Amino acid sequence: MATPPPGANLEGAPPAAPPPPGTDMTGICFRDQLWLNTYPLDRNMIFDYFTLSLFYDRTCNNEQLRMRSIHPLDISQLSKMTGIEYMLSEVMEPHLFVIRKQKRDGPEKVTPMLTYYVLDGSIYQAPQLCNVFSARIGRALHYIQKAFTTAASKLEKIGYVDAENDGGTPLHSKAGKETIDLKEVKRVDQILASLQRKLPPAPPPPPFPEGYAPPQTEEAEKDPETQQTAEPQPPAIDPIIDQGPAKRMKI
Template structure:
């Protein structure tokens, strides 16, 4: 394995002041990405050197078994050596040289027993953390329910305006309204009954899948606010989609 030089303390590959410190590995880091253009200009990005490049990123856990193999001058992705160890490790699951590399973080309890934890992908030299599938589903279901709730609220307000008759209007205005098409309130009640029956037939939302062992949930705004803010009448806007709203072009680079 070709050895690559490690960056000196305080190494910065960005312009301006230092960025905020990234969270520790194992937390939700889908909002940031890592790219070292100096390293990419010096070494080829292939299956032999991709782990050395990944070890420079804030996603790398220095307590993993791969780091112990590096200290022994052994290739850190040697599966024959990793299968004899227990603990946190990284493996290269998918390779499309030189554009895409998928790195999987997992916990090994034996030669054949592993538990996947997180996934990272290196796309054209930029490293990202893949979002949890449950987070993607929760964000998109929450966004759909938010807009469905807004649609029902708008429909209810329009129905109330249609059925409202102002007793203080002048007779001329009442006569002009009488010439217009009348509203069939039986039809309105029938539509309300159909919508209510459809809402009752919808099954309850299934419980979210459990998070992998060692995964730390990100801090949310709900935990920081008091009970008065949580009891607000209006519905909150949908949460950020980790794929659409935090795509590669919108993530903070390190």
């Protein structure tokens, strides 16, 4: 049986055009069930399967070796070339294969760019570490700020009720309960408000590696002054929790 064309989907539709360089593809996955039913998924065939996906760059050095009938993962040949290449870094046959995209500038000088993994026949692009840290830190700061706001609002409500009671309004349920010190409440409220003002925003993520550009969002296009005056927004999507393998679009 002939090998399916690159980018073919399960329904047999025409192969999709490869995305432009720098496109974020962490939200999609590729799976060709016809190929998986025909060929074994092992270290000898995994790269042939990877070339069918939209993650594969056909200008890489591995493709040049394939055109010369040389094994595309032959490190003795790849080390003599410069440019973009793919390497099989981790193998747990037949369930997990990790493929690293890197730029080679010499026999011993390579710069990692992106990482892909094949999990039980489905190919995914691993999220950037800077994206994971940025999402986790942003989510933590969001909930910490929300906790401070909730605590401050409850303390203000307690102080308001206590002030009304001191003004002459009797409370039958107040007997036998511990008296609230209004000065202590205000002092704690001031401490919480001071900590909330000192809470720094999420630090900017480190620069992206060469060949990768973050997806443009609507918030990034807004005026910076508008973002400063707006209320705190929910945390950004977590590349691991919110975009796991089960939630990615299949191609």
